[in-house]
Amino acid sequence: MIPRIITPRGWGWAAGSLLALLVGFVLGWSELIVLGFAGIFSFAIATLFALVPHAHQVSFHLAEPRVVVGEGARIIVVVTNPTNRRLAALSVDIPVGDSFHSRSVGRLKGKEASELSLDIATEARGILSVGPVRIMRQDPLGLVSREVSHGTTTTLYVHPVTIGLVSMSTGFVRDLEGNPTRDLTDSDLSFHALREYVPGDDRRNIHWRSTAKTGRFMVRQFEQTRRSHLLIALDAAPEDFAVDQEFELAVGVAASLGVRALRDTRDLSVVRGATPGAPKSVRRFGRSRLPLLPLAATATVATASRARMLDELAGVSLAEGSPTLITLAKLASGQSADVSVGFLITGSLPDAKTIHAASVTFPAGVEVVTVVCQPEATPGLKMLGRLTVITVGRLDDIKQILGRKKVMS
Structure with missing residues (x-):
């Protein structure tokens, strides 16, 4: 990803160099001609410096992908020099939601690694996209810069603040017995009444003591309970x-x-x-569609x-x-x-x-x-x-x- 090449300073530098050349040739001023060629030459060198791929290896991760509002999040960025030579300093930019967080990394010796820790304020609840990390390589004069992305986008969840509540094990509708409803059933936990046996009833629900008293088979009937x-x-x-x-x-x-x-x-x-969702339309009596x-x-x-x-x-x-x-x-x-x-x-x-x-x-x-x-x-x-x-x-x-x-x- 290369969102920007020539900086505003670079545009001014190039315009000034070309103007010096033009005025120098028109007026015959050798000093302006030399100055113009020097500016163009330095601009070309700066372009080559910025466009040469950097050898840095960059990775990042979230210390915690889920945080609560106000806790703060932390991003760990690791910049490594995999070569045996010293690498130049660079700037690291990390997009977090709609904002950018920048850090500078100094010159790295061969095989050296630098770890950066970025603290992100989480003052509001939300889902934030983090990354990818952008490395900016720029020439010493600041004329040309190049941004290269590393890694992929990850997600940071900022959860709402919660508070511990009392257990829901008791209350309006108990979970074990349940609040009885008016629906009757042949098997449950809440006893309702006895009734005379009819073919098809479960014999396990026969109430033998009442059966002995009445001389007729009597079965238990229950009120249906429900789970919370x-x-x-x-x-x-x-x-x-x-x-x-x-x-x-x-x-x-x-x-x-x-x-x-x-x-x-x-x-x-x-x-x-x-x-x-978006409003739809229907056809009425084969004619035009009505919204x-x-x-x-x-x-x-x-x-x-x-x-x-x-x-x-x-x-x-x-x-x-x-x-x-x-x-x-x-x-x-x-x-x-x-x-x-x-x-x-x-x-x-x-x-x-x-x-x-x-x-x-x-x-x-x-x-x-x-x-x-x-x-x-x-x-x-x-x-x-x-x-x-x-x-x-x-x-x-x-x-x-x-x-x-x-x-x-």
């Missing part, structure tokens, strides 16, 4: 957040809940609002592991056209079957009516918890019917509130 399935729906509509800090807090809350669920080996689904408005969209966050989930949450952002809270709740509840607890995480702008309307889109029996993220707000918990509304002003608040009143299974 946690759903986290992260609102990404700009109109639901007053400031960007609210969304960052919401991402931290979603990440903390997800990490806790995975640690407790719960069934977990995480969805977020996304920008809808269709793009449908609201959600994106599923991978939950196969803690690292994968946080990797994807590192890259989420407010998205224009993303579904608002009510639409997000409808889409999320429809995509995840057998949900027992649903968390809706949003900003401070949706009012109580909107929050309630979003909660009722979930099927009956699903515990709905809406987390309102509003930096510096007074933390609190209130009940609106079967809906739990939690207000957090800091990430620590969600830990304190859930520790006081566990709402998860």
Whole structure:
């Protein structure tokens, strides 16, 4: 890769040399002619110096490919002289996201290696492309330079800040016994009643004591239980957040809940609002095509592991056209079957009516918890019917509130 050859100084040098030659020949000034030829000759030597391939070997790697906001990342660059002769100094440039970080490497003796450590500030969550390393070779006069790339692009994930939450082993829907539903079954853990035996019933469920009393075969009937399935729906509509800090807090809350669920080996689904695709068109009655408005969209966050989930949450952002809270709740509840607890995480702008309307889109029996993220707000918990509304002003608040009143299974 050679993005630049002649520097601004080089262009000025070449223009000045040619101008000196022209004026010298026109006016007959031998001094200007000599000066012009000297400038052109030095420019040619500088070009040859810069274009000769350098013998340096360069490699780099990330000390940690995943860091948390505020921790800082470190890039290790190793420049080696594989020859037996001394090599000239050079400049090393490393692109990190939209910025560049430069370091200078002095002259290297034969077989000598130099290791550089670059500290990268991670003040914001995101996914950053790092590399490839660019080596700049430039002549001593700075007239001509050449950039050569080494290595390939690697990815640095800056994860959101999370906080350790209480275990989800108790709460609204217990995982072992489960919250009994109104669906009856012939085998489960939650006993419901006795009924008369009918052909096809499992004989192991016959209650012999009742059978002896009534003179008829009686079998046990159970209420069907369900395993806890946690759903986290992260609102990404700009109109639901007053400031960007609210969304960052919401991402931290979603990440903390997800990490806790995975640690407790719960069934977990995480969805977020996304920008809808391009509008399509349909043909009506064989005539011209009519445009269709793009449908609201959600994106599923991978939950196969803690690292994968946080990797994807590192890259989420407010998205224009993303579904608002009510639409997000409808889409999320429809995509995840057998949900027992649903968390809706949003900003401070949706009012109580909107929050309630979003909660009722979930099927009956699903515990709905809406987390309102509003930096510096007074933390609190209130009940609106079967809906739990939690207000957090800091990430620590969600830990304190859930520790006081566990709402998860």
